[in-house]
Amino acid sequence: MHLNQAALVVIGLLLAAWTTVAAWAVLAARARQRRADASLRLARRLGRMVEEAPAMPMVVRVDGRIEGPARLAGWFGFETMPGYLSELEAGAHGGERGFDEYQLSLLSDAVRRTQKTAAPFRLNLTPCGSKRALGVRGHLADPQISPAGAALVWFFDFTESEEELRHLRAETAGARADFAGLSGLIEAAPLPMWFRGPDLALRLVNTAYVRAVGARTGEDVVLDGVELVETVDGATPRDIARLAQARHMPIERVVSATIGGQRRSLRVIDLPLGDDGVAGYAVDIEEMEELTRQFRRFRAAQRQMLDTMSAGIAQFDERRNLVFVNQPFLRLFNIPQAWVVDTPPFDRVLDRMRDAGRLPEVRDFPEWRRERQGWFLSREAREEPWLLSDGTHLRVVAQPMPDGGLLMMFEDRTEQLQLSATRDTLLRSRTATFDNLFESLAAFGPDSRVQLWNRRFVADWGLDEEFLDSHPRADALLARMAVKLRRPGQVATIGQVIEAATLERRQQSGRLELADGRYLAFAGVPLPDGNGLLTILDITDSQKAETMLRERNAALLEADAVKTRFIANMSYEFRTPLTSIGGFAEMLQSGLAGDLPERAKEYVGAILTSVKRLGEQIETVLDLSQGEAGTLPIAREAVAIFPLLSEVVHERDEALTEGGLTLDLRGTEAVGTVTGDPRRLRRAFGHLVDNAIAATGQGGRILVECTRRPDRKVQVVVSDNGRGMEPAQLARALEGLAISSDGRSIERRSGLGLPLVRQLIEAHGGSIEIMSEPGQGTSAVVVLP
Known part of the structure; x- marks a missing residue:
């Protein structure tokens, strides 16, 4: 059969459409398969993620049924998840798994409340027979997960976190205790302490700070921002704290502040604490500063005193450098002051002394110098004499110092030794002089013991040298001297003279007669050294001469008295005839015996004048004699x-x-x-x-x-x-x-x-x-x- 062209086109179109539909169907089936595979893989990944997740879900339906992974059942102590929430009670399983009645009641109440009100909840549970800590977070389940008002409960395993939390709680408790102790210590500290926040404003002060600024409470100090330290050179305490925070290092300074109405020196330290703020404290160093000032004054006074000493002083520090010398040292060793300013070491000082010829001559100078360096390590003072080439004698004392230094003293004893030699010569001369004096001499000390005597003393009193060499007391010596006296009891007078010279420091004298008829004059003389000198002199000849002079003086006084009486009597005897002569002359002058020739009148006038003058002389002699006799009226x-x-x-x-x-x-x-x-x-x-x-x-x-x-x-x-x-x-x-x-x-x-x-x-x-x-x-x- 033959199809037309149109039919063929239609058939072709149908075939094409069928082919297209078939291809589409095949492609759609493949796409569904791929989606299913992807969903399966996704479900597997999600399930694996749930299995590996630190949180396990559990769905609680309205009727109490529960659904959850097996891993969560293992957390509860079960091999498989029970069917209902009530089956999680530990009593139903011997108390070794699940939750106790109290915990399960908390979970059940929270789940029912969420199912009714959709309010979330949080709980912390611990399964029985386990140390596992579970955190429970619950909320209403999404309808896509479980419809009809089911609750989705998530369980988190906080076992490790709980251990850390307990550890942190313990550390926190310890830190709180330490902080409380530290706070108490800071509060009880005698030092003013404070803390500034990030804004550098005062946040915290202790009681010492409050007392220092004269405030009532620490809150008043913080509220008013009362600063302990004043502004110095335009920098406030807050500026110093800001500078310490910027440098990230403490700043220490010494300032003055008024505390208790007194100016005190404080050492203030500002300590930055990162971004938290700046802490600070102040140490009262007024006493230390005063001690420092006193030490400086003491050292200055000591050095001034050392300059006034006659001995040369040189002080070396622990590095063996010369740090101080006094003026006698410079004069003694001929060292300029400018050379000492450079603080030369000990070796250089010895070399300078040697160059100036102010050291003793030694054979091995380096070894001698090393021995003197050992003085720095000695525990005791060293002393030695130095005989210089010019005849100078030095006494050198090296005193180690506690800080490792050395103090050296140089005393010029040349004059002292010369005076000692002169003293020995004077003592020998004195002994020779004493032994050749006519007086008997004996020196007694304040203890009344005889210290010194001459040969005349021994000979006059018949004493033994051995007895005197024992330096007997005065009472024993006087007992032997008493036998030589005419009246032995008078020896006590000598004892009184010795006591007056030694103890009372006054001079006293007296006289004694010996049994052989001699006369002695003795005297006690206080000596400048505190002793007393007894001097005894034989005055027999002078006593005899004195007796003769007294007798002659008495005879002269008697003769003078006789002469005075004779003159007085003669004056009276002369006055009577002189008065008669004057009377007769006056009668002749008046003409009672007839007129007188001119020459006779001159003679009579001369007689009257002579009578007057003779009368005055007699009157004078009479007055003189009466005055000498003490009888002048x-x-x-x-x-x-x-x-x-x-x-x-x-x-x-x-x-x-x-x-x-x-x-x-x-x-x-x-x-x-x-x-x-x-x-x-x-x-x-x-x-x-x-x-x-x-x-x-x-x-x-x-x-x-x-x-x-x-x-x-x-x-x-x-x-x-x-x-x-x-x-x-x-x-x-x-x-x-x-x-x-x-x-x-x-x-x-x-x-x-x-x-x-x-x-x-x-x-x-x-x-x-x-x-x-x-x-x-x-x-x-x-x-x-």
Whole structure:
């Protein structure tokens, strides 16, 4: 059969469509197979992931049925997952698997609440018979997983995390305990401590900080931001903390702060704590600073004191460098100050001394120097003498210091040794001198023991050398000396003299008579060294001479008394005939015996003048004799002194006119009165004016001045501008010898005036002073009370 063209086209189209549909079907089947394989692989991967996951799911349906993987059943202690939630109770399985009643009730209540309210829950459970810790997280299941309000519960194995958590809890508890202890320690610390937060504001302060700033509580300090340390050079404490935080290193500084109303020195440390903030604390170093200042002052005072010492001082430090020398050291070793400033080592100092010739001559100097270096390691002080080439003797003392240094002292003992040699020579000279003296000498110490004696002492008292060599006490020595005395009991006097010289430090003397008739004079003399010297001298010859002189003196005194009585008697005897002669002469002069020729009248006038002068001389001799005998009668009445002087001057107007003299009387009646004998005062001042008239030449001047002194005494001055007297002439005049007008011969006629004036003035309780110079005149100053 033949098909037409259109049929063939239709058939072809159908075949093509069928072929296309078949190919599509084959391709679709293959695609479904691939999707199924992929889903299976995905399910397997998801199941494997669930098996390997740290969390296991469990679906709890509304009727209590549960579904879960076998691994989760193993966590519960089962081989397979039970069918219902209630089958998880441990009591139904002997208590070795599942959950106890309490835990299961918590899980059941939480699941029912989630199923009803869709509220999630969290629990921590531990299966029985296992140490596994399970974290439970539950929520309402997605309808695609389990419809009809099932709950999806996830179980997490927190066993390892729980161990870590317990460890962390223990560490946290320990850290809290440490922090509490540290906080208590910081709170109880006496040092102010504080903590700044990241913003460098104060967060925490301790009680010491609160007391230091004078606040009430630490909260007030933190709230007000009260700083302990003040701003220094524009930098606040917060700026210093910021600088420490920026540098990531502590900053330490010493500042001053006011604590308790006092300025204290503080060492402040700011310690950065990373990003957490900055901690700080302050240490009160005021006492340390004060000790440091005291040490510096002590060292300065010590070095000043060492400069005043006569010994040279050199100090080396632990590195054996010279750190200090005093001025005597520089002078002793001729070292300039600038050389010491470089702190040279010990070896260089010895080399410098050697170059200057200030070390002793030694054979091996390097070995000698090494031995001296060993002084630094010695535990005890070393001492040795150095004899220098110029004869200088040095005493060297090396004292090791606790810090490893060395202190050396150089004492120049040259003069001391010379003085010692001189002292030995003086001691030998003293011994030789003592042994050759006429006196007996013995020196006693404060303990009354005899220390030193001479040979004369041993010979005079008959003592044994062996006895004296034992230095006996004074009482034992005096017991042996007593047998030599005429009266042995008088030896106690010597003991008193020794005691006065040694203990009382005063000199005392006395005399003794020996049994053989000799006389001794002894004395105790305190010595500068605290001892006492007993000196005994034989005065037998001088005692005899003294006795003779006393006897002669007594005879002279008796003869003088006889002479005085004789003169007194003779004065009275002379006065009676002299008065008769004067009376007869006056009668002849008055004409009772008739008129006399002119020559006879001259003779009578001469007789009257001589009688008057002789009467005055007799009166003077009588007054002198009575004054020497102490029997001069003195009347005691008020005497107006200036009128008395006026009378004395006017009585001598004729003599002044004849001599061509001028007399100046100064004073007034306001001078007042004195108590005395007017007749004898008139005689005393008359003699002074007469002597002034006799000693003053033609045209001379005489001054008589009467004044009242501040001590209420009356002073009378009689002076002239006459020839004056030499000291020897004045002494003779005071002894009663008058000097002639030419100054060469002695006139005995009127030489008793000055001695009489002196006796009369002294009898009135006054005094007289006579001053004279050749060519300048004489002045007599009389002072009356």
